[in-house]
Amino acid sequence: xxxxxxxxxxxxxxxxxxxxxxxxxxxxxxxxxxxxxxxxxxxxxxxxxxxxxxxxxxxxxxxxxxxxxxxxxxxxxxxxxxxxxxxxxxxxxxxxxxxxxxxxxxxxxxxxxxxxxxxxxxxxxxxxxxxxxxxxxxxxxxxxxxxxxxxxxxxxxxxxxxxxxxxxxxxxxxxxxxxxxxxxxxxxxxxxxxxxxxxxxxxxxxxxxxxxxxxxxxxxxxxxxxxxxxxxxxxxxxxxxxxxxxxxxxxxxxxxxxxxxxxxxxxxxxxxxxxxxxxxxxxxxxxxxxxxxxxxxxxxxxxxxxxxxxxxxxxxxxxxxxxxxxxxxxxxxxxxxxxxxxxxxxxxxxxxxxxxxxxxxxxxxxxxxxxxxxxxxxxxxxxxxxxxxxxxxxxxxxxxxxxxxxxxxxxxxxxxxxxxxxxxxxxxxxxxxxxxxxxxxxxxxxxxxxxxxxxxxxxxxxxxxxxxxxxxxxxxxxxxxxxxxxxxxxx
Numbered sequence: 198x199x200x201x202x203x204x205x206x207x208x209x210x211x212x213x214x215x216x217x218x219x220x221x222x223x224x225x226x227x228x229x230x231x232x233x234x235x236x237x238x239x240x241x242x243x244x245x246x247x248x249x250x251x252x253x254x255x256x257x258x259x260x261x262x263x264x265x266x267x268x269x270x271x272x273x274x275x276x277x278x279x280x281x282x283x284x285x286x287x288x289x290x291x292x293x294x295x296x297x298x299x300x301x302x303x304x305x306x307x308x309x310x311x312x313x314x315x316x317x318x319x320x321x322x323x324x325x326x327x328x329x330x331x332x333x334x335x336x337x338x339x340x341x342x343x344x345x346x347x348x349x350x351x352x353x354x355x356x357x358x359x360x361x362x363x364x365x366x367x368x369x370x371x372x373x374x375x376x377x378x379x380x381x382x383x384x385x386x387x388x389x390x391x392x393x394x395x396x397x398x399x400x401x402x403x404x405x406x407x408x409x410x411x412x413x414x415x416x417x418x419x420x421x422x423x424x425x426x427x428x429x430x431x432x433x434x435x436x437x438x439x440x441x442x443x444x445x446x447x448x449x450x451x452x453x454x455x456x457x458x459x460x461x462x463x464x465x466x467x468x469x470x471x472x473x474x475x476x477x478x479x480x481x482x483x484x485x486x487x488x489x490x491x492x493x494x495x496x497x498x499x500x501x502x503x504x505x506x507x508x509x510x511x512x513x514x515x516x517x518x519x520x521x522x523x524x525x526x527x528x529x530x531x532x533x534x535x536x537x538x539x540x541x542x543x544x545x546x547x548x549x550x551x552x553x554x555x556x557x558x559x560x561x562x563x564x565x566x567x568x569x570x571x572x573x574x575x576x577x578x579x580x581x582x583x584x585x586x587x588x589x590x591x592x593x594x595x596x597x598x599x600x601x602x603x604x605x606x607x608x609x610x611x612x613x614x615x616x617x618x619x620x621x622x623x624x625x626x627x628x629x630x631x632x633x634x635x636x637x638x639x640x641x642x643x644x645x646x647x648x649x650x651x652x653x654x655x656x657x658x659x660x661x662x663x664x665x666x667x668x669x670x671x672x673x674x675x676x677x678x679x680x681x682x683x684x685x686x687x688x
Contacts, residue, residue: 236310238271254284280424287430289317296389328364332552334510335532339375370510371400371480381421397422400480404444411443433559434474452481453490474559482509514545517600545646546624547597566598577675585625591651594663599648607652608662617650
């Protein structure tokens with residue numbers, strides 16, 4: 198019997214390999230290992246008054262239920278569900294335990310039923326009509342050296358930037374670790390040290406690489422950071438975090454969503470008014486992907502909302518995509534680790550950093566990319582003519598957070614020459630940096646970016662200023678050109 202089981206297992210792997218080699222997608226399985234269905238019941242209570250909290254959403258990541266007038270809920274968990282969580286209503290604090298958001302409880306599958314009581318404390322000043330979200334993509338810590346850079350550069354920078362705001366929350370966007378999952382505990386403490394509630398998203402490098410099954414491979418992550426799919430509310434925004442990676446060992450696999458996840462997403466959104474803003478955190482960019490499973494169902498579920506922002510990482514580059522038809526804005530966030538802690542830049546030229554999103558009501562009030570070890574206003578790299586391989590005499594501006602609504606102009610010797618031409622290419626300074634390290638162009642260290650701008654200045658021009666205006670009216674300027682790739686190397 199054991200021998201037949203092995204034959205079946207190897208046959209399945211062989212069929213899977215053939216499918217992958219022929220460019221076929223393998224359907225995404227359940228996000229969790231199989232297991233029993235448990236009766237789950239409990240209450241949601243106001244800690245200050247002891248009164249029941251009605252209308253709160255409770256879920257196991259597969260289905261959702263609302264608490265009744267007595268604050269009670271009851272349902273049967275989906276087989277294999279790991280947690281029961283509450284989608285914290287906007288008028289209550291995010292509960293913390295040992296510095297981590299404690300909006301969930303593990304499901305003890307050794308029992309037939311479990312009781313989970315969620316105690317929520319009302320926000321002192323009521324619903325937060327304004328709040329700020331810090332989004333950190335790809336810390337991707339492999340070893341003690343990477344951890345030191347995270348703790349000595351990124352974390353202090355976040356702590357300093359937080360001082361400018363009230364009502365601050367954090368969200369990592371996957372690849373917290375770099376296959377070395379034993380370092381999860383230390384990285385978790387790094388983000389706890391910011392003293393804000395930091396939520397987390399799983400990435401492809403956060404799965405165990407020696408376990409084939411995606412559900413089993415995510416258990417180490419779950420033990421430190423909780424469920425893979427969950428949601429909560431802040432102000433007039435509903436925030437959703439979802440896994441869109443299904444690992445099949447050695448950090449490879451499919452990207453997308455299982456059918457069960459789509460069902461959960463739709464169930465979750467049934468309780469969210471259409472006038473709310475949606476913020477969705479995933480690891481793999483949903484756009485411009487053409488191979489992501491159930492992408493259309495995922496986007497369709499979100500498209501009915503007034504304003505939708507999808508935050509992602511994975512690319513180790515910054516890029517913004519506006520889909521007018523779906524009314525969805527996709528933010529691909531540059532990595533905190535840059536090019537894997539080997540320098541202080543991403544593949545696109547954006548410095549190692551993170552995104553900052555200022556929310557007012559159900560609208561995005563402002564957002565910017567915050568470069569680590571630089572001031573907030575540092576948003577542009579300028580290259581002078583005939584430097585970094587330029588043979589045509591262009592002034593080149595690399596404006597990391599630019600999208601279709603930005604205006605980028607060249608000021609030459611104090612005179613505004615007008616809009617610069619946008620183009621797509623390898624960031625010249627990053628290309629030169631990688632070449633200096635003899636990194637082959639066929640590797641994933643090279644990525645073309647679309648936030649480059651150029652303009653041919655007049656002959657004998659002496660001084661240049663790049664002026665970039667974002668859709669919110671913020672004006673950023675750069676007058677100092679980059680002279681050497683030495684400035685791009687690690688601190």
